[in-house]
Amino acid sequence: MELNCIGEMCPMPVIKTKKALQEMGENGAITVLVDNIEAIENIEKMVKDYTGCTYTTGESGENFTITITKGSGGLESNAKKESGSVVIISSDKMGKGSDELGETLLKMFIYSLTESDVLPNAIIFYNDGVKSTTSGSASIESLANLSEMGVDILSCGACLQYHDLTKSLEVGRVSNMYEISEILLNATNVITI
Amino acid sequence: MDYYVITFKSMNDALKAEKLMMGHGGTIIPVPTEISADCGFALRISSLEFVESNVFEFSETYEVSGKGKNKVVKKKDY
Numbered sequence: 605m606e607l608n609c610i611g612e613m614c615p616m617p618v619i620k621t622k623k624a625l626q627e628m629g630e631n632g633a634i635t636v637l638v639d640n641i642e643a644i645e646n647i648e649k650m651v652k653d654y655t656g657c658t659y660t661t662g663e664s665g666e667n668f669t670i671t672i673t674k675g676s677g678g679l680e681s682n683a684k685k686e687s688g689s690v691v692i693i694s695s696d697k698m699g700k701g702s703d704e705l706g707e708t709l710l711k712m713f714i715y716s717l718t719e720s721d722v723l724p725n726a727i728i729f730y731n732d733g734v735k736s737t738t739s740g741s742a743s744i745e746s747l748a749n750l751s752e753m754g755v756d757i758l759s760c761g762a763c764l765q766y767h768d769l770t771k772s773l774e775v776g777r778v779s780n781m782y783e784i785s786e787i788l789l790n791a792t793n794v795i796t797i
Numbered sequence: 798m799d800y801y802v803i804t805f806k807s808m809n810d811a812l813k814a815e816k817l818m819m820g821h822g823g824t825i826i827p828v829p830t831e832i833s834a835d836c837g838f839a840l841r842i843s844s845l846e847f848v849e850s851n852v853f854e855f856s857e858t859y860e861v862s863g864k865g866k867n868k869v870v871k872k873k874d875y
Contacts, residue, residue: 664833708838710826711824712826715827716826719864719865721865742819742824745824
């Protein structure tokens, strides 16, 4: 079975692949064709969360492929871990009003997390928030420190693409709305900046 | 000692100092609660070279080591 997701924006390839896997019989296989490596990474993440699935990745011209074989165990999600606190940053500024003050406040907020005894499990950046995780951001050092301390730093892949910042990501990893919504639903505490 | 924290008379002085020190490893941080409970801006910097040559106006200099509960802040006397 083949699934063509050329030209589709994140998270559509992940959602379509998941749906196809759910509808497929035991030991079935599916090859997904996408035009960007982020989609492959996101599908890999999704597959790893399910038991009994194996996969191989490849390239086909300028496109990428991932072939997934569904195990006999079916699509049972691996035990979900509690997500604890999750911080959401959706802007390159903190609060409304002065831009200069807002940018400084956000930078200080991210810095203050590095000095805290209590850490969030994840920090999610979307929309203009991705300006904090990409080149030219004044928060790269703080975020790299947080990442080293075990905080998952996620940037929305579609947002990076929209702002043409995919190649400029300096810290953390690319995520998709599918994973972001799952993290939010599993979080015990969501802090929106 | 891990780094220095410089405090300022005004937020504007802090922002000005940060602009000057950005290329020299200076970054603006919230004033550590060990120094003041007020909400304010301070400059975190690893060397006092530019500070002591009075490139910008500031109030006090503190030496900081450790972090979180183990943070130690000491005022530098001149």
